[in-house]
Amino acid sequence: MIRYEPADSFVTPRFSGVRTFMRLPNTQDLENADVAIVGAPFDTGASFRVGARFGPEGIRSASHLLRPYNPSQDIIIFEHLSVIDYGDVPVVPGFIEESYERIREGLEPIHRAGVVPIVLGGDHSIALPELRAAAAVHGSLALVQFDSHADTWDSYFGKKYNHGTVFRRAVEEGLLDPARSIQVGMRGPLYDAGDWDASLELGFELIATNGVRELGIDETVARISERVGDAKVYVSFDVDFVDPAFAPGTGTPEIGGFTSREAQEFLRDLAGLNIVGCDVVEVYPQYDGAGQITALLAANVAHEFLSLIALLKRGGRPTTHTKP
Ligand code: MN
Numbered sequence: 001m002i003r004y005e006p007a008d009s010f011v012t013p014r015f016s017g018v019r020t021f022m023r024l025p026n027t028q029d030l031e032n033a034d035v036a037i038v039g040a041p042f043d044t045g046a047s048f049r050v051g052a053r054f055g056p057e058g059i060r061s062a063s064h065l066l067r068p069y070n071p072s073q074d075i076i077i078f079e080h081l082s083v084i085d086y087g088d089v090p091v092v093p094g095f096i097e098e099s100y101e102r103i104r105e106g107l108e109p110i111h112r113a114g115v116v117p118i119v120l121g122g123d124h125s126i127a128l129p130e131l132r133a134a135a136a137v138h139g140s141l142a143l144v145q146f147d148s149h150a151d152t153w154d155s156y157f158g159k160k161y162n163h164g165t166v167f168r169r170a171v172e173e174g175l176l177d178p179a180r181s182i183q184v185g186m187r188g189p190l191y192d193a194g195d196w197d198a199s200l201e202l203g204f205e206l207i208a209t210n211g212v213r214e215l216g217i218d219e220t221v222a223r224i225s226e227r228v229g230d231a232k233v234y235v236s237f238d239v240d241f242v243d244p245a246f247a248p249g250t251g252t253p254e255i256g257g258f259t260s261r262e263a264q265e266f267l268r269d270l271a272g273l274n275i276v277g278c279d280v281v282e283v284y285p286q287y288d289g290a291g292q293i294t295a296l297l298a299a300n301v302a303h304e305f306l307s308l309i310a311l312l313k314r315g316g317r318p319t320t321h322t323k324p
């Protein structure tokens, strides 16, 4: 059994080498992997700005800063996980349904091998083929979605597939169990007073940003855990969940959001959920400005996902551990 882990940054500096995620080996050896980082450089599903096709590249570049130990979870990720950078799934720019097919085909073997994919988007439209691939192997899934938008509209411009309709399509296709699924962080102006009701009608629980502010993060996470229970869950993190002050490089920013610190708290408290796949989407490096802070946020979100999966593998967080 080969254990794949990042290059040793005490031997070669972090700014050196080819830009894989966290300096991991670029291989498709699923037999020896627990987790695969996979890029999905597709942005034809976006309704406003475009440019998420460069998201995976931006996130991989920013990820070179990351280190293997997560003190907040007290876990050395690569003591418990063999992780590969699988490369990107194929896409056809401009052609969403054909891209969906190729993305699903690209991801399904990863699930079949028992490997957990962490997908780097791409606009949020890629969640549909991600869920098709995951559900083909695991059956219908619970969803935890962090996003300022519910993405449950029916259509845009008369078209059914784009980044604003994915979770409605996923329910229609039986990929999700809405009774186990929850959307968190919705805010911003809408087209109509009933827009969020569409999620409730589909069977999702929805806690808008105002609701999170009333409940607090701990209580919100308790609701998430209660909702999901022990179901197999897909966690989808749209970076516009975070305020544009911390994440400007995104497609449809909404002000009045969470800090990057709060996003970390949400993710860390998901420890124990049975995650079979996850993504971080909607990174548009050309709107990121100096410092690439949105790509850095997304790289850290993926690092938290790795930590959660490593905790699952280890058998949980030590009960005595207090988060520093
Ligand atoms: Mn979204």
Ligand code: MN
Pocket (backbone or CB within 6 Å): 147, 148, 149, 238, 240, 241, 252, 282
């Ligand atoms: Mn969004």
